Amino acid sequence: MTVREVAEGLGLRVFAAEAASLDRPVLGGYCGDLLSCAMAGARSGQVWVTLQAHRNVVAVATLTDVACVIITEGAQPDPETVQTAERENVALLGSDRGSFAVVAGLIRLGVPA
Amino acid sequence: MSSSPGSVDTRSLLQDSDLTKAQELVYELVVRQVMTTPVVSVQPDQTMHELGEKLRAAGIAGAPVVEQGELIGIVSMNDLINALERGSRDDPVRQWMTIDILTVREDDSVIEAVKAFASRPVGRIPVVSAQGSLVGIVTGGDITRGLVRALDLDHRSDEVSHYRASHIFQDISSHDTSLTLRYTVSPRDFSHSGEASAKVKRALQRLGGRPEAVRRVAVACYEAEMNLVIHTDAGGEVLVEVRPDRVSITTTDAGPGISDIESALEAGFSTAPDWIRDLGFGAGMGLENIRRCSDEFSLRSEVGSGTKLVAVVYLGQGNRLGRAPRS
Ligand SMILES: Nc1ncnc2c1ncn2[C@@H]1O[C@H](COP(=O)(O)OP(=O)(O)O)[C@@H](O)[C@H]1O
Numbered sequence: 001m002t003v004r005e006v007a008e009g010l011g012l013r014v015f016a017a018e019a020a021s022l023d024r025p026v027l028g029g030y031c032g033d034l035l036s037c038a039m040a041g042a043r044s045g046q047v048w049v050t051l052q053a054h055r056n057v058v059a060v061a062t063l064t065d066v067a068c069v070i071i072t073e074g075a076q077p078d079p080e081t082v083q084t085a086e087r088e089n090v091a092l093l094g095s096d097r098g099s100f101a102v103v104a105g106l107i108r109l110g111v112p113a
Numbered sequence: 114m115s116s117s118p119g120s121v122d123t124r125s126l127l128q129d130s131d132l133t134k135a136q137e138l139v140y141e142l143v144v145r146q147v148m149t150t151p152v153v154s155v156q157p158d159q160t161m162h163e164l165g166e167k168l169r170a171a172g173i174a175g176a177p178v179v180e181q182g183e184l185i186g187i188v189s190m191n192d193l194i195n196a197l198e199r200g201s202r203d204d205p206v207r208q209w210m211t212i213d214i215l216t217v218r219e220d221d222s223v224i225e226a227v228k229a230f231a232s233r234p235v236g237r238i239p240v241v242s243a244q245g246s247l248v249g250i251v252t253g254g255d256i257t258r259g260l261v262r263a264l265d266l267d268h269r270s271d272e273v274s275h276y277r278a279s280h281i282f283q284d285i286s287s288h289d290t291s292l293t294l295r296y297t298v299s300p301r302d303f304s305h306s307g308e309a310s311a312k313v314k315r316a317l318q319r320l321g322g323r324p325e326a327v328r329r330v331a332v333a334c335y336e337a338e339m340n341l342v343i344h345t346d347a348g349g350e351v352l353v354e355v356r357p358d359r360v361s362i363t364t365t366d367a368g369p370g371i372s373d374i375e376s377a378l379e380a381g382f383s384t385a386p387d388w389i390r391d392l393g394f395g396a397g398m399g400l401e402n403i404r405r406c407s408d409e410f411s412l413r414s415e416v417g418s419g420t421k422l423v424a425v426v427y428l429g430q431g432n433r434l435g436r437a438p439r440s
């Protein structure tokens with residue numbers, strides 16, 4: 001399961017994604033909105049589901065080396081955040097649905113829990 | 114193609130200062146990056162005369178012999194001259210080819226090809242894949258050109274600078290060598306926060322840190338950096354000292370200081386205001402994260418004068434920063 005397949009499978013918006021980051025395999029997931037908890041809990045190659053959409057999400061995503069971030073509840077990252085994500089090669093995706101529904105969709109697609 | 118078999122003389126083409134780089138590149142580049150493809154090959158049942166035509170048309174001095182996709186020998190201009198001298202122009206190539214062939218793998222380091230050239234006076238070496246099929250051919254000239262290309266700054270890949278950085282401590286000897294990275298952090302600047310930690314992480318990756326150790330440094334550094342952003346009056350400084358076996362992170366600021374250090378260290382304790390919590394900060398897990406990721410930890414603070422945090426992460430067995438791994 002790659003980031004691309006997740007994005008297509010869940011009909012996600014793609015805010016930022018370099019071709020290479022879309023081809024990354026998704027090895028599992030982390031869900032949560034407290035950055036310190038994501039910092040401690042998210043692992044390399046996972047998808048991070050959060051309703052936070054500000055620039056520090058990209059910093060945490062870079063430092064934890066997650067495969068992609070799905071921003072939920074229709075939250076919009078601002079243009080600088082998108083630019084930073086592109087520069088740091090972080091795939092930034094979005095959904096209008098809530099985190100719970102997105103995680104359910106990921107499980108249905110076969111992303112390991 | 115090289116006219117002097119076996120010699121790879123880069124000296125005439127390079128500046129003196131480029132020489133050490135060239136030496137490193139000989140190890141860093143793989144044969145695939147310098148070899149010539151596609152290969153002009155001949156079949157064993159072609160005649161020596163046909164071989165001559167083929168070599169002349171292609172402007173080359175030798176060719177591998179391939180039968181049903183398999184590399185079975187190599188034949189050179191020298192073999193051709195010998196055959197012609199004996200009036201054997203209609204002999205099949207099979208009769209004149211060398212079957213005891215030297216090959217290199219496409220993913221071998223270029224040094225392997227250089228060693229192979231040094232071991233025997235050959236002008237070209239067939240390059241094979243891991244499965245053993247012929248994928249290219251390499252000559253001394255190919256290697257020289259590959260090196261010159263790689264030395265050209267425009268062509269210097271990230272991996273090359275990665276390689277060079279990863280050896281920084283190798284030749285520097287002292288009783289205690291360290292590399293110091295210093296970052297200034299502004300208060301409440303959430304658009305640049307986390308950048309110091311991202312740079313530290315990249316530096317450690319370049320120095321050859323293992324992902325697990327790099328992760329611990331990144332987490333500790335990020336939390337310490339964010340505390341300067343979130344909790345200080347005037348920001349502060351992140352100082353990272355990199356040694357071959359450990360990384361020390363020190364943050365200092367000039368206030369306000371922590372009145373109750375014991376509470377501050379408790380997981381879940383935070384004095385962050387609501388607007389900062391809405392951004393996802395202020396979980397009260399920062400100091401706990403730093404403690405869990407580090408092998409040495411200290412936090413000293415005085416209200417009115419400031420806070421100093423030190424976290425040291427040991428790299429662990431077998432991982433030395435800035436040194437080539439022993440293979
Ligand atoms: N450099 C600092 N200056 C002043 N107070 C600090 C500093 N670092 C931490 N603190 C205090 O320690 C508390 C706990 O810090 P931490 O565990 O990182 O949680 P958080 O940053 O989420 O509040 C903070 O809420 C703050 O009151």
Ligand SMILES: [Mg+2]
Pocket residue numbers: 336339340395397398399400
């Ligand atoms: Mg904190």
